[in-house]
Amino acid sequence: MASLWEYANPVKFMKTTGWLLPVTAVLAAVSVVTGLIWGFFFTPDDFRQGSTVKIIFLHVPSALMAINAWAMMLVASLIWLIRRHHVSALAAKAAGPIGATMTLIALITGAIWGQPMWGTWWVWDPRLTSFLILFMFYIGYIALWSAIDDPDTAADLTSVLCLVGSVFAILSRYAAIFWNQGLHQGASLSVAPGTRMDWSYKGPLYLCMIGFGLMFVALVLAGTRTEIRARRIKALLTRERAQG
Amino acid sequence: MIALLIRDLRLAFRAGGGFGLGLGFFLILAVLVPLGVGPDPTTLGIIAPGILWVGALLACLLSLDRLFALDFEDGSLDLLATSPIPLEGVVAIKALAHWLTTCLPLALAAPVLGILLNLPGPAYAALILSLLLGTPALSIIGAFGAALTVGLKRGGLLLSLLVLPLYVPTLVFGAQTVTRAAQGLDISTPLLLLSGITTGSVALLPFAAAFALRINLR
Numbered sequence: 493m494a495s496l497w498e499y500a501n502p503v504k505f506m507k508t509t510g511w512l513l514p515v516t517a518v519l520a521a522v523s524v525v526t527g528l529i530w531g532f533f534f535t536p537d538d539f540r541q542g543s544t545v546k547i548i549f550l551h552v553p554s555a556l557m558a559i560n561a562w563a564m565m566l567v568a569s570l571i572w573l574i575r576r577h578h579v580s581a582l583a584a585k586a587a588g589p590i591g592a593t594m595t596l597i598a599l600i601t602g603a604i605w606g607q608p609m610w611g612t613w614w615v616w617d618p619r620l621t622s623f624l625i626l627f628m629f630y631i632g633y634i635a636l637w638s639a640i641d642d643p644d645t646a647a648d649l650t651s652v653l654c655l656v657g658s659v660f661a662i663l664s665r666y667a668a669i670f671w672n673q674g675l676h677q678g679a680s681l682s683v684a685p686g687t688r689m690d691w692s693y694k695g696p697l698y699l700c701m702i703g704f705g706l707m708f709v710a711l712v713l714a715g716t717r718t719e720i721r722a723r724r725i726k727a728l729l730t731r732e733r734a735q736g
Numbered sequence: 737m738i739a740l741l742i743r744d745l746r747l748a749f750r751a752g753g754g755f756g757l758g759l760g761f762f763l764i765l766a767v768l769v770p771l772g773v774g775p776d777p778t779t780l781g782i783i784a785p786g787i788l789w790v791g792a793l794l795a796c797l798l799s800l801d802r803l804f805a806l807d808f809e810d811g812s813l814d815l816l817a818t819s820p821i822p823l824e825g826v827v828a829i830k831a832l833a834h835w836l837t838t839c840l841p842l843a844l845a846a847p848v849l850g851i852l853l854n855l856p857g858p859a860y861a862a863l864i865l866s867l868l869l870g871t872p873a874l875s876i877i878g879a880f881g882a883a884l885t886v887g888l889k890r891g892g893l894l895l896s897l898l899v900l901p902l903y904v905p906t907l908v909f910g911a912q913t914v915t916r917a918a919q920g921l922d923i924s925t926p927l928l929l930l931s932g933i934t935t936g937s938v939a940l941l942p943f944a945a946a947f948a949l950r951i952n953l954r
Contacts (some may be wrong), residue, residue: 570882667905
């Protein structure tokens with residue numbers, strides 16, 4: 493019976509991801525490229541926003557992954573704290589910079605979109621503010637990883653930071669809503685009946701979201717593999733020095 | 737535990753303990769802001785609640801890196817970790833000592849600085865109340881950050897990077913309390929939320945901080 497925990501074994505993990513990584517990478521590239529081309533060239537312009545609206549195909553998926561990357565880090569940190577699987581800690585480490593980049597993409601595309609639509613690059617809107625705060629959390633998390641030499645201590649401390657940070661990130665989200673009612677529109681997609689978006693937009697948007705998700709998986713796998721290899725090199729060097 | 741509290745307080749009050757450092761910083765900030773913004777009383781009155789809260793927060797941050805670092809360096813933290821008091825209790829006591837020596841003076845000095853910044857009349861009570869209720873959260877969150885970075889060289893800068901995002905909710909609700917009071921609005925909602933954050937942090941964060949300390953002492 494194959495269990496998820498088998499992948500806690502680095503050898504097994506490397507073997508499986510050896511073929512999984514190229515597959516997800518290719519699938520991600522295909523869906524992002526198709527989604528973007530479909531969205532940019534084969535979708536009619538919005539009757540009020542013109543073609544500016546098409547930045548949504550980058551903005552929404554990156555914002556989605558910015559939050560999901562943190563959620564993935566949270567789960568990986570919990571697995572590390574509870575079951576002490578090194579692969580899990582390394583995956584959380586790999587997800588940090590990717591999540592931070594996604595947050596930055598969401599902020600920048602949002603600013604580019606907001607400039608013609610709202611007439612300003614930046615407003616202190618709850619959604620924008622909470623994303624900026626999320627970005628600061630990512631920066632702190634990455635900084636703590638890079639500041640500590642011992643890998644196990646670093647994994648422990650960053651995991652605790654991730655747990656506590658999650659609680660405060662959610663608190664900040666609600667504090668920001670309390671602090672200022674916003675300019676940002678509501679959720680773009682909803683499972684509730686009577687959604688406002690036409691399929692000519694929803695199709696490429698879903699495709700881009702899937703593509704960004706796959707891209708995130710591929711990048712995390714690549715990052716984790718790099719971290720595992722770096723650990724192995726370190727171990728080999730230590731062994732060689734001990735013998736030499 | 738009381739002996740530990742008295743020891744920490746004594747260390748802070750004596751020469752070189754850094755007592756008054758935060759207070760001095762707070763004062764200088766309150767003087768610098770009008771110099772930067774201009775002396776117009778209405779403008780100052782509008783920004784005063786936010787400035788006072790941000791100032792208190794930064795002043796509180798200033799002394800955080802000393803919270804565990806000195807005891808970590810001379811080894812007394814190891815002794816405390818093996819003492820009969822649980823480490824969670826040690827963290828709570830140290831945060832309490834930090835609050836008594838740094839934040840309580842800030843809360844008491846804030847109204848005086850409020851006069852300098854032309855804070856509207858009805859906001860003074862709310863200012864003291866919100867600082868008294870909110871700053872314990874700043875101390876205990878700071879203790880968690882200090883516990884994370886205690887083993888690091890140059891941990892001070894990293895500490896601010898880690899702790900400042902965690903301060904966001906406290907700052908928002910604290911400053912909102914004073915702003916609303918200045919506008920003559922009802923302050924109970926932000927004040928209750930602020931107290932909620934404080935009580936929640938005081939109840940839970942000593943455990944997280946003690947966990948981080950144990951890792952760093954390993």
